Amino acid sequence: xxxxxxxxxxxxxxxxxxxxxxxxxxxxxxxxxxxxxxxxxxxxxxxxxxxxxxxxxxxxxxxxxxxxxxxxxxxxxxxxxxxxxxxxxxxxxxxxxxxxxxxxxxxxxxxxxxxxxxxxxxxxxxxxxxxxxxxxxxxxxxxxxxxxxxxxxxxxxxxxxxxxxxxxxxxxxxxxxxxxxxxxxxxxxxxxxxxxxxxxxxxxxxxxxxxxxxxxxxxxxxxxxxxxxxxxxxxxxxxxxxxxxxxxxxxxxxxxxxxxxxxxxxxxxxxxxxxxxxxxxxxxxxxxxxxxxxxxxxxxxxxxxxxxxxxxxxxxxxxxxxxxxxxxxxxxxxxxxx
Numbered sequence: 364x365x366x367x368x369x370x371x372x373x374x375x376x377x378x379x380x381x382x383x384x385x386x387x388x389x390x391x392x393x394x395x396x397x398x399x400x401x402x403x404x405x406x407x408x409x410x411x412x413x414x415x416x417x418x419x420x421x422x423x424x425x426x427x428x429x430x431x432x433x434x435x436x437x438x439x440x441x442x443x444x445x446x447x448x449x450x451x452x453x454x455x456x457x458x459x460x461x462x463x464x465x466x467x468x469x470x471x472x473x474x475x476x477x478x479x480x481x482x483x484x485x486x487x488x489x490x491x492x493x494x495x496x497x498x499x500x501x502x503x504x505x506x507x508x509x510x511x512x513x514x515x516x517x518x519x520x521x522x523x524x525x526x527x528x529x530x531x532x533x534x535x536x537x538x539x540x541x542x543x544x545x546x547x548x549x550x551x552x553x554x555x556x557x558x559x560x561x562x563x564x565x566x567x568x569x570x571x572x573x574x575x576x577x578x579x580x581x582x583x584x585x586x587x588x589x590x591x592x593x594x595x596x597x598x599x600x601x602x603x604x605x606x607x608x609x610x611x612x613x614x615x616x617x618x619x620x621x622x623x624x625x626x627x628x629x630x631x632x633x634x635x636x637x638x639x640x641x642x643x644x645x646x647x648x649x650x651x652x653x654x655x656x657x658x659x660x661x662x663x664x665x666x667x668x669x670x671x672x673x674x675x676x677x678x679x680x681x682x683x684x685x686x687x688x689x690x691x692x693x694x695x696x697x698x699x700x701x
Contacts (some may be wrong), residue, residue, distance in 0.1 A: 370433030515587030
């Protein structure tokens with residue numbers, strides 16, 4: 364089967380690409396930048412932007428399945444940037460699929476598309492999109508996901524995969540940022556009793572995407588639907604974070620900041636970063652605080668039933684693999700730059 368992957372230079376997209384090659388599929392990757400590690404892999408590797416329909420459509424010629432993984436996933440930034448990357452880019456993906464009669468489209472989404480600021484305790488896919496969002500990333504991803512699912516038809520079968528907090532060897536964002544902030548004494552955790560989160564090991568996320576591809580071909584019941592994906596191991600957030608820190612040989616930290624204080628700090632920092640005196644990404648926002656101060660774990664029944672998927676790699680096994688991976692590197696910084 365011939366597959367095109369957008370955002371293959373990123374963590375999830377890159378691992379999907381590797382797995383597809385391992386399973387004997389023909390691969391075309393499409394990403395904005397040049398990634399030396401990606402160019403070492405077999406397949407056709409194209410550089411381009413999804414906001415340009417013409418080159419994108421040309422890249423899809425003869426493709427059987429598109430994995431649309433590319434997204435702007437920052438916690439802040441110009442609203443137009445999020446809209447152009449996440450909404451307009453996805454619209455181009457859908458149009459290019461139609462122009463080339465691509466039969467299957469797998470969209471990488473996020474549970475944040477249905478996050479309303481309240482606890483997500485065992486929610487399933489019946490959870491509606493909220494009326495408003497605290498950040499442009501989940502808002503634009505929700506629009507994109509909705510349009511992907513609405514595009515489902517007899518000619519183009521679509522599906523959305525919602526992995527939560529994907530981590531593991533090769534991650535250049537979540538794990539390295541946690542470790543670096545802890546090393547610098549800047550990692551602060553919100554304290555609220557009873558919170559649990561369920562993250563997703565990278566192999567389990569990749570498995571879900573490939574199961575989605577196969578299920579779009581064989582199971583009409585999954586078409587036009589979204590699916591939560593995680594490890595099915597709800598854990599207090601400080602426990603998981605301290606397990607990450609242990610992999611890097613860093614002492615555990617304790618949650619100490621009340622949610623109300625953290626939210627106020629997020630509001631103030633957001634206001635400061637809207638002035639000309641501050642630039643870059645703010646260290647905290649109201650959206651991030653809400654994420655840290657609420658539970659996020661999910662009912663995975665639908666993915667198991669419709670996709671034949673199960674989380675094969677436990678958190679304990681994933682942590683062992685993560686520790687082994689980084690023990691062979693001189694520093695976390697090396698991990699970030701690799």
